[in-house]
Amino acid sequence: MMKIAVDAMGGDNAPKAIVEGVMLAKKDFPDIEFQLYGKEAEIKKYVTDENNVRIIHTDEKINSDDEPVKAIRRKKQASMVLAAQAVKNGEADAIFSAGNTGALLAAGLFIVGRIKGIERPGLMSTLPVMGKDGGFDMLDLGANADNKPEHLLQYGILGSFYAKQVRGIDNPRVGLLNNGTEETKGSELTKKAFELLKGEATINFIGNVEARELLNGAADVVVTDGFTGNAVLKTIEGTALNMMALLKESILAEGFKGKMGALLLKDGLRNLKNEMDYAKYGGAVLFGLKAPVIKTHGATGPEAVSYTIRQIHTMLKSDIVPQLVAQFDAREEKKAN
């Protein structure tokens, strides 16, 4: 039986969306025990099937505007903190939250803890490749503001493992986000990272990729520092949202003709929206920790919650974390000798 610790109080629509998502996922995964941390009375309202569900009551929770590290240290009874503690104590195998991202990163680092040998866990999401099935895994999306070349090498190894084990891609192509495709291009950071990635035998490094080609599927895994990754992810989101809004506005401005057009195009537009929606791949993984620590968007609905539980299920089933621990142990040993 897998055990997932769920921060039932995290996110804009908590606990409703979280618990409803758990109920959805329960149907597909009878091999999961769900531990729901939060206000029992509120949670209970949405529990339609108590089988394999445990509620661990607590009144305290972390708010979206709490200062992350302080919140983790001071709100010892917060639902997120208790869920992370359960993972640390071996009572749960993974933690899931839609709450304060910074606080979850802090809980991951300080309570769950890093895999030995991984210096800076990275935030990773599977982003959409447009017009095709599948997506690409990108990290770090912002867990760190400054990264060293060695971190980027570790992201290459982590991302490659994930693409293989969780997304089922044979020999995933690992690319380094850079300001040009030529080998000589780049900042001091990316030039050094290029050399490290090129020298790494366990991954299929294909060289530099440019931001313009990401959504075309230039690589299966894209490695970057947290500052750039954060900027790129938010730029994709901002551009997509703006274009959808503008398209809507243009249609309305056209009056009847536009509305007729939009009606006829409805499926096409919905298709476009679906393509851009990467919630289907699950949440963002804070990767490099001793257990899966997964974040979904604060505004998430029950369906996205259930996708994330499917993702955690695959991660646990594939034993990716124990394999990573073994891999990095071996690397540390090699370094020591």
Place this chain on the structure above:
Amino acid sequence: MMKIAVDAMGGDNAPKAIVEGVMLAKKDFPDIEFQLYGKEAEIKKYVTDENNVRIIHTDEKINSDDEPVKAIRRKKQASMVLAAQAVKNGEADAIFSAGNTGALLAAGLFIVGRIKGIERPGLMSTLPVMGKDGGFDMLDLGANADNKPEHLLQYGILGSFYAKQVRGIDNPRVGLLNNGTEETKGSELTKKAFELLKGEATINFIGNVEARELLNGAADVVVTDGFTGNAVLKTIEGTALNMMALLKESILAEGFKGKMGALLLKDGLRNLKNEMDYAKYGGAVLFGLKAPVIKTHGATGPEAVSYTIRQIHTMLKSDIVPQLVAQFDAREEKKAN
């Protein structure tokens, strides 16, 4: 009479698109002398009005795949190099090219030369604010792979000057691209740059802006390092292109219904495309040099060329470069005392 040195051989459609663009612009600007550098016989084909046009013949040109710095040093008779030399010698007031970007950056730095006190000229474009008139100026978009905090301060001053003098914005809002809006957020680079920008009395610094808000007009001037700026610009382009392509594909997949819808939506889609097209603001300025050095896209057409000439005309008329020289001279003097 203003004098603009034009690299007539740069870009995918040269010299046709370039010379046709010049002919378009000539109608609006009888106060410009155009110096067209390149193959006389080819250029002449498209010159429909010889008034205020001088052709300076040369057989040599820089190709898009030439190694930039080498090309500038070895191809001494290339159209781009001769145009830059004309600016250096005071025979022209500005240079314009749609050719090899790296080579133009090198020609700008090594031939035209930096304004005293400006360490690292930045590449700046006016990008669209969607659904509204106007745009925002962003720099550095990739002239540099690594920047120091002081460079970002200088970009703030340069961008603010441009927004005021060329785009006519009173008291332009200068924002620092960062991974969060709070003052404490950021990398080592952005934290230090924040302090410098905050302490600069000559600009209206409004603090951090996030990549998600750029196209919403979060600031009139957005300051960033060249690596991040390059990634953000290419992400905007890649996302927009992918969404347009996918929308088209969705429409075709819908068959008759989709085609009818698309027909009815045509004006709306064209509107969207226009909003995304920032060629109307002119080309990219390599900013911080002793004269305007302007690059337009290699695939540019005559209309975009004429927009760029209008931009150069405004830059020259507003005396922005002499003003910047005076401003940075004063800063250097203050530093020395």
